Structure formats: C-alpha cells, structure tokens
Amino acid sequence: MSGPRNDAEVAPWIASLGLPYLVDLHLHFLPDRMQQKVWSFFDEQARGHYGTAWPIQYRVSEEDRLAVLRELNVGVFAPLVYPHKAGMGAWLTEWVLDFAARTPGAVPTATIFAEPDVTSYLGAALAAGARCVKAHVQVGGWDPRDPLLDEAWGMIADAGVPVVIHCGHGPARGAHTGLDVFEEVLRRHPTLTAVLAHAGMPEIGVALDLAERYPRVHLDTTMVGVAFTAGMSPLPPDWLDRLASLPDRIVLGTDFPSIPYPYAEQLAAIAGWAEADDRLGEPFLRGVLHDNPSRLLRLDTSA
Numbered sequence: 001m002s003g004p005r006n007d008a009e010v011a012p013w014i015a016s017l018g019l020p021y022l023v024d025l026h027l028h029f030l031p032d033r034m035q036q037k038v039w040s041f042f043d044e045q046a047r048g049h050y051g052t053a054w055p056i057q058y059r060v061s062e063e064d065r066l067a068v069l070r071e072l073n074v075g076v077f078a079p080l081v082y083p084h085k086a087g088m089g090a091w092l093t094e095w096v097l098d099f100a101a102r103t104p105g106a107v108p109t110a111t112i113f114a115e116p117d118v119t120s121y122l123g124a125a126l127a128a129g130a131r132c133v134k135a136h137v138q139v140g141g142w143d144p145r146d147p148l149l150d151e152a153w154g155m156i157a158d159a160g161v162p163v164v165i166h167c168g169h170g171p172a173r174g175a176h177t178g179l180d181v182f183e184e185v186l187r188r189h190p191t192l193t194a195v196l197a198h199a200g201m202p203e204i205g206v207a208l209d210l211a212e213r214y215p216r217v218h219l220d221t222t223m224v225g226v227a228f229t230a231g232m233s234p235l236p237p238d239w240l241d242r243l244a245s246l247p248d249r250i251v252l253g254t255d256f257p258s259i260p261y262p263y264a265e266q267l268a269a270i271a272g273w274a275e276a277d278d279r280l281g282e283p284f285l286r287g288v289l290h291d292n293p294s295r296l297l298r299l300d301t302s303a
C-alpha cells in the first residue's frame with residue numbers, strides 16, 4: 001500500500017487500490033495572463049511573504065498541465081478561481097464555467113467576493129450547473145461575515161454545493177482569516193457544505209473540531225502533511241485518531257499546478273497516514289481519493 005514515489009507511479013498505484021481515477025477537489029486553472037501573474041508573485045514575493053522560496057512544479061502551458069493530470073489519472077477535478085479585488089468575480093466565474101465546458105474531467109465551478117452583484121453571478125452559475133464554489137478569504141481580504149455575503153452563503157447551502165474556503169491563517173494571515181471568524185458563518189448557515197482548504201492550516205485541530213460540530217464541514221488535504229509545510233504547520237499529535245473518527249470528511253485537494261513539489265508527494269503523505277493506522281488503511285484511501293469528493297460533487301459513479 002506504500003504511496004507513489006514519483007508521478008509515474010501514481011496511475012498504477014491508483015489502479016492497485018481498485019479506483020478508476022482520482023477526484024481532486026482543489027486545484028487551479030486561471031486565465032493565462034492571470035496565471036502568469038500568480039506565478040510571478042510566487043517567484044518574487046514568496047520568500048518575503050512566506051519565508052521560503054516557492055518553486056512552481058508545473059509551470060507549463062494549459063494544454064500540458066491537462067496532459068499531466070491525464071497521466072496522473074486525475075479523472076475529475078474542480079478547477080478553482082478566486083478574485084483578489086472587487087469587480088472580478090463575475091467574469092472569472094464566467095471564464096471558469098467556459099473552461100469546464102471545454103475541458104473533459106473539469107466540473108463547473110464559481111467563485112465569490114463580498115460585493116453587491118455576488119448573488120447575481122453566483123445565482124447564474126448555480127443555475128448553469130456549478131458544482132463547487134471557491135472562496136478565498138486571505139487573498140480576497142473580505143470578511144466572511146460581511147452582510148453582502150449572507151444571502152450567497154444561504155444560496156450555496158440550499159444548493160447543497162460544496163464551498164472550498166481558504167479561511168485559515170496559513171500560509172499568511174489576512175485581515176479576516178481565522179476559523180473562529182468563519183464559524184460565525186456556520187452558526188448562521190449550519191447546513192453549509194464547507195470544505196476547509198488546507199485543513200485550516202495552521203489550525204488543523206480547530207478545523208477538525210468544526211468538522212465534529214458541523215456534519216457538513218470537510219477538510220481538504222491540500223499541502224497537508226508534506227515536507228514543505230511540516231515546519232510551518234505540523235500535524236496535531238492526535239491526527240490519526242481524528243482521521244479515524246471522521247474518515248468520510250477528508251477529501252483530496254492538491255493546489256496543482258502551483259505547488260513546490262511533485263503531485264505524488266501529496267498522495268504519498270496521505271498514503272502514509274493510511275498505512276500508519278489500522279483503522280484507516282485502503283478504505284480510508286478510497287474514501288479520500290475518490291468516494292468522498294465524488295459524493296460532494298454528486299458524480300454518478302455507478303457507471
């Protein structure tokens with residue numbers, strides 16, 4: 001059951017688990033000019049912002065990134081977009097809906113920002129079949145409790161669509177980051193299907209507490225447990241016990257392509273947890289890598 005040692009080993013490893021493909025609930029595709037800017041940001045500012053260099057692993061064309069995902073047998077994925085300022089949410093959502101329509105394996109997604117027209121473009125996206133929403137509290141700089149967003153949270157909850165929300169303090173604090181802040185939204189909208197991006201890093205234990213209190217709160221694995229984040233966001237000492245009590249609430253996420261290590265490393269970290277505890281094992285892996293994200297995205301896996 002040992003995890004893949006490199007990207008070439010990923011597809012055979014998935015097959016050995018009896019899975020048809022991976023379902024990645026947290027990766028990114030952006031309009032090309034925006035993608036280049038994000039990569040430049042990591043090049044120029046990661047050291048100042050995060051205290052470490054951030055060499056992008058998959059800095060290739062969109063076509064080549066899609067080819068990498070095919071080689072890795074990432075059969076279904078949620079391409080996530082997020083605005084860093086007002087006025088971008090509508091066109092970014094339109095862009096990603098169009099991207100999903102022309103890209104096999106990509107599910108339609110939407111994004112939100114605390115701005116007056118958010119319910120209008122979110123409503124249109126949900127009506128058009130968006131199956132996942134991205135919310136980035138740190139990059140956006142908005143307050144999840146902003147009254148402009150209250151109706152949007154309600155719409156997402158009513159639609160039963162998962163919102164992948166980056167609301168933790170890692171890798172850098174934002175004006176309104178913090179799981180305590182986001183919990184105020186959960187109190188108002190307790191049926192919200194929220195996926196805490198990066199397992200709420202660095203407050204992973206608090207994220208698990210929220211998953212225990214709110215049955216529709218999930219954690220994604222993005223950058224969790226890999227060597228790159230071990231220093232800034234170590235796993236809690238009771239990590240394996242907590243996973244064993246919430247195995248259906250953990251979903252695969254990776255942040256492909258803007259990660260500073262190979263995709264296989266994330267899978268190896270997850271495999272390491274499964275292997276370290278008899279309560280986890282292969283059933284846990286099948287849940288995290290395929291069944292749990294499929295359930296959230298409402299994929300028909302009967303075929």
Ligand SMILES: [Zn+2]
Pocket residue numbers: 026027028222255
């Ligand atoms: Zn991300």
